[in-house]
Amino acid sequence: MTYNILENRExxxxxxxxxxxxxxxxxxxxxxxAELDKTTMCDIDMMSHLGAHVESPLHFNSxxxxxxxxxxxxFFGEAVCVDLRYKKPREAILVKDLDEHVKExxxxxxxSGIKGEDAPYISxxxxxxxxxxxxxxxxxxxxxxxxxxxxxxxxxxxxENNIPIIEMLTNxxxxxxxxxxxxxxxxxxxxxxxxxxRAIAIL
Numbered sequence: 001m002t003y004n005i006l007e008n009r010e011x012x013x014x015x016x017x018x019x020x021x022x023x024x025x026x027x028x029x030x031x032x033x034a035e036l037d038k039t040t041m042c043d044i045d046m047m048s049h050l051g052a053h054v055e056s057p058l059h060f061n062s063x064x065x066x067x068x069x070x071x072x073x074x075f076f077g078e079a080v081c082v083d084l085r086y087k088k089p090r091e092a093i094l095v096k097d098l099d100e101h102v103k104e105x106x107x108x109x110x111x112s113g114i115k116g117e118d119a120p121y122i123s124x125x126x127x128x129x130x131x132x133x134x135x136x137x138x139x140x141x142x143x144x145x146x147x148x149x150x151x152x153x154x155x156x157x158x159x160e161n162n163i164p165i166i167e168m169l170t171n172x173x174x175x176x177x178x179x180x181x182x183x184x185x186x187x188x189x190x191x192x193x194x195x196x197x198r199a200i201a202i203l
Contacts, residue, residue: 136166
């Protein structure tokens with residue numbers, strides 16, 4: 001008898017669909033017929049920061065580890081999506097907004113419901129606090145990662161501590177306020193600063 005650990009579990013896709021030629025960042029697919037066996041294959045030309053993607057420390061500092069050098073266990077595990085829909089436009093996300101929800105070693109996802117430049121931002125104090133507690137941080141387009149892109153506090157505190165950052169997630173409104181298993185594995189390509197992922201939440 002086969003035991004299916006995912007039976008009766010809800011699985012939510014956290015990655016957006018990408019359409020070649022219609023993305024703001026480069027994505028081109030060129031199909032061809034393989035000479036050996038006459039099957040269809042594709043050349044893919046794309047940016048490493050496209051769709052749901054995870055950034056390695058190399059993204060912030062060329063002397064730090066690339067995506068292939070990080071322990072694979074970084075990219076899956078127990079997660080919480082903190083519901084920040086009570087925050088006001090351009091309001092700072094403070095430690096007190098997170099400390100009741102975040103356990104040590106968590107993968108932490110954040111969602112506010114306010115998109116674009118008016119989205120709440122992660123304060124530098126919160127970024128430092130997170131860097132001492134979590135396994136990985138993920139956001140959608142309702143969170144501004146940086147209080148100031150001159151300071152780059154979130155990138156600095158997290159990536160310098162080998163804590164990957166996931167960006168451009170989707171459907172976080174469906175998991176806001178919940179705990180679940182998160183999986184989002186990067187491509188194992190040497191030298192990549194960031195990798196596209198297919199991210200899912202298993203409730």
